[in-house]
Amino acid sequence: MKKPLQRTEIPVHEKWDLTHIYPGLEAWEDDYGRALTLMAEAASYEDRIDSGAQLLAFLRTNEELSFLYEKLFVYSSLRQDEDTRVTETQALLDKARSLGVKIKSAVSYFRPFLLSLEKETLDRFIGEESGLDYFKKDLYEEFKYKPHVLSKDKEEVLAQLGEVLSxxxxxxxxxxxxxxxxxxxxxxxxxxxxxxxxxxxxxxxxxxxxxxxxxxxxxxxxxxxxxxxxxxxxxxxxxxxxxxxxxxxxxxxxxxxxxxxxxxxxxxxxxxxxxxxxxxxxxxxxxxxxxxxxxxxxxxxxxxxxxxxDFQLEMPYGEAYETMLQGLVPLGEEYMGILTQARTSGWIDVRESQGKRSGAYCWGPYGTHPYVLLNYNETLDSLFTLAHEMGHAMHSCLSDANQPRISAQYTIFVAEVASTVNEVLLIQHLLGTTSDPKLKRYLLNHFIDTIKGTFxxxxxxxxxxxxxxxxxxxxxxxxxxxxxxxxxxxxxxxxxxxxxxxxxxxxxxxxxxxxNAFYVYKYATGIASAVRIASRILEGDQGTVESYLAFLKSGGSEYPLELLRRTGVDLMTPEPITELLLLFDKLVGQLEAL
Missing domain, CATH: 1.10.1370.20 (Oligoendopeptidase f, C-terminal domain)
Known part of the structure; x- marks a missing residue:
């Protein structure tokens, strides 16, 4: 078993570049100071929001504060994950976490205030200030909880019970x-x-x-x-x-x-x-x-x-990236262009190294680009992990590029769709291009067990x-x-x-x-949605390619069922589920035939 490398031994082009977020700690500290100023400003609006102008001023300050905090927290987390043993980055992350707690406390008054308003009052505020149109959807989205909010006294009691109930x-x-x-x-x-x-x-x-x-x-x-x-x-x-x-x-x-x-x-x-x-x-x-x-x-x-x-397949990282690109060609030039550029643009931290966080993920602040952590080990599973995480990266990249901050973040309900579409396209590409019966059986077994576990x-x-x-x-x-x-x-x-x-x-x-009740069903709806989309793309349906790219660019601008419906996936009907189950049956048949 190979000993993990030191981070200094890994070539620059196989490490992410966090200078795209902050050129150094001095810039991080400058933004930390700005966040403290914005936090005090946001807190100062308590009991002062009595007009559309005041509401707009608070919301703009709060959005800027949230954006800045995300940037500070993501940067310190990514630095920490490079080498979890470094005490300086541990301290930086602790400082960011502490700031998050303070911010949450400083603006905790706003939600109860908003939900205490009559709808007519909120309508009047929005009518007074055209700038509130930007926040309008989120305000009414929050307002829909009003029938489910109790009196102020009861809400305070429930809030105090939160820690006990956890x-x-x-x-x-x-x-x-x-x-x-x-x-x-x-x-x-x-x-x-x-x-x-x-x-x-x-x-x-x-x-x-x-x-x-x-x-x-x-x-x-x-x-x-x-x-x-x-x-x-x-x-x-x-x-x-x-x-x-x-x-x-x-x-x-x-x-x-x-x-x-x-x-x-x-x-x-x-x-x-x-x-x-x-x-x-x-x-x-x-x-x-x-x-x-x-x-x-x-x-x-x-x-x-x-x-x-006794099946083993070793695939160097460079070959794996090229293989992934070949499998995702059906997604078109725009998608492929960004994915090709990402490889050498400081997005991906490829190698396992001493002290590095295990596993894989995709994360990044709005306004830069996604960052992908891998621990690539030249196996077929690592190839699929690469494709999976780059699906998340492309979803975030296209969403951030086409949505304002307020609607760029997509919901967990659709979060696994893009990653799974990439995996399905890749595995179907590999199945269609290999003549090795052992590899084919391995791929079919992998695909079947993925559906079994995820669905x-x-x-x-x-x-x-x-x-x-x-x-x-x-x-x-x-x-x-x-x-x-x-x-x-x-x-x-x-x-x-x-x-x-x-x-x-x-x-x-x-x-x-x-x-975390009623969460796991989203894994099942996610893979069913992804299989339906990928199947249409592989059939050469250009309309699905276009609607899928539009879905990736839509972020959280609509409710998830509506976004998926535009790609041809209607989870109100049995069709996406039955289509996945038919594919499962087909894969088992192919495995039996081999």
Whole structure:
């Protein structure tokens, strides 16, 4: 295994260039001082906004302050991620975080003030000042929460309860990340070693079924032992969601969660029901996997084993970038031109190095360009990670270039569409250009398992969340047994033919997303949307290319369902979901044929 490089050993053209945000720390400190001045100015409008002119003055100051803070925070975060061991950048990031807390406190009065206004008063303010047209959409967007806001006294009480009500999530995080210890497994030298999460993932992808079985039982052992404790934290989280929804006058916790994106509950229900109506392809894939692995029965610890043995493909970064470009040619000259330029323009931090943050992401402040962090290791997975993150980068770049600050940020609901479109176009390009049957099988297996994890598993989680919240609203007790009954039933529905070990019913106890309710369905709608868009593009539909680029340029200027509808994706209907499921079936058929 190669030792990670020192950052100084990496060529300049494979490192991002943060001087595009600030030429140095002196410029950062200058903007920090400006932010403090703007913060005091924004705070001074408390109890003084009594006209359109005053409202406009506050909003302009607040927007400038938000823009400046984003720039300060992103820069310090990116510097820190270059080498997390450097105390100077740790201090810089802490300083930025502290500023963020102060800013939030300084302008916390504005939302309650806005929602205390009568609509006629807000209309009058907007009529008085033409400059408020720029902020009009956001003001009315915020104003739609007015029916769900309580009296000032009650809002203050709820605000004070905020920290208390976050306890279930905090407690689970401490259990899951700090305190939990997994059982022992047999190491490579035959000695017993304590299992870690990283080790568990590697073992599940290995060919030794005895070790996979041992690791599965060791991994679940602490969750089973803590089932009642974790059930109480999850039940408390669900009860808080139900209580707050009732207090604020929402029909359900689900409706409250979807309210911000203007997504009707029928979209959520359609996703679940359409998937459950088309589970035959999953059954087919599980049968194929069982035969391919030569097993009489397939268990959960057999689901991650690659179906192509001894396959390795090394691809240097330069070749990977060129391969990605070739796969994305259907997106047109404008897209390709920016993507080509990004490679040598200080956007991407390519190599793993000592102290560098692990993983991959895309981030950047409005007014510069996106920055992409990679830890490229010359594997096929790294190629797909590159394509994924550059999808995010292109979405942000095109949005920032075509939208003002106020509407440039797109919502989480559509955030994974661009990244997944890139992945789908790339994998279809690779499938269409390789004659190597082993590579083809690997790619098909990769694509199938991506859909399985990003779509089927997330829909199952989404239905679990819906059921347990409905049980709570109906006054039913949420115990470990109650959670397990729901989870096991759903797992058997969404994974037909998989034989379940007793521990599996406690799968709910290890999912952090359940403490951020009704979030995971967005992964499923995202991949369904992306597959539909990519399929039309690959069919040569120029109209879809144009509407998709327009979507990328639209940022957050409209609600997400409307933006997607313009690309031909209507999530109010079953079609995008059924199209994804048909593709899944087709991919399984191709894998069987090989």
């Amino acid at each position: 306890v279930p999530k905090t407690v689970f995080g401490m259990i899951n990340n700090a305190d939990i210890r997994f059982g022992d497994v047999t190491g490579e030298d035959g000695e017993k070693v304590e299992l870690t999460r990283g080790m568990y993932a590697r073992i599940l992808e290995g060919t030794d079924r005895e070790k996979r079985t041992e690791a599965f039982h060791a991994y679940y052992k602490p969750y089973v032992g803590l089932k009642n404790t974790i059930a109480s934290t999850l039940a408390s989280s669900v009860k808080s969601n139900v209580l707050f929804s009732r207090l604020r006058g929402y029909e359900s916790p689900l409706q409250r969660s979807l309210f911000a994106d203007n997504v009707p509950v029928s979209v959520y229900d359609n996703l679940i029901q359409t998937t459950k109506n088309h589970l035959a392809p999953m059954n087919r894939y599980i049968d194929y996997r069982k035969k391919r692995l030569g097993l009489e029965e397939l268990r959960v610890y057999d689901l991650s084993v690659p179906l192509v043995e 089927f598993t997330q829909v199952m989680f989404a239905e679990f969340e819906k059921i347990v919240h409905e049980k709570c609203a109906a006054g039913e007790a949420l115990t470990a047994d109650a959670f397990s009954e729901v989870y096991l039933s759903l797992f058997q529905t969404y994974n037909p033919g998989v034989v379940t070990d007793p521990e599996l019913q406690y799968g709910w106890s290890r999912i952090p997303h359940f403490y």
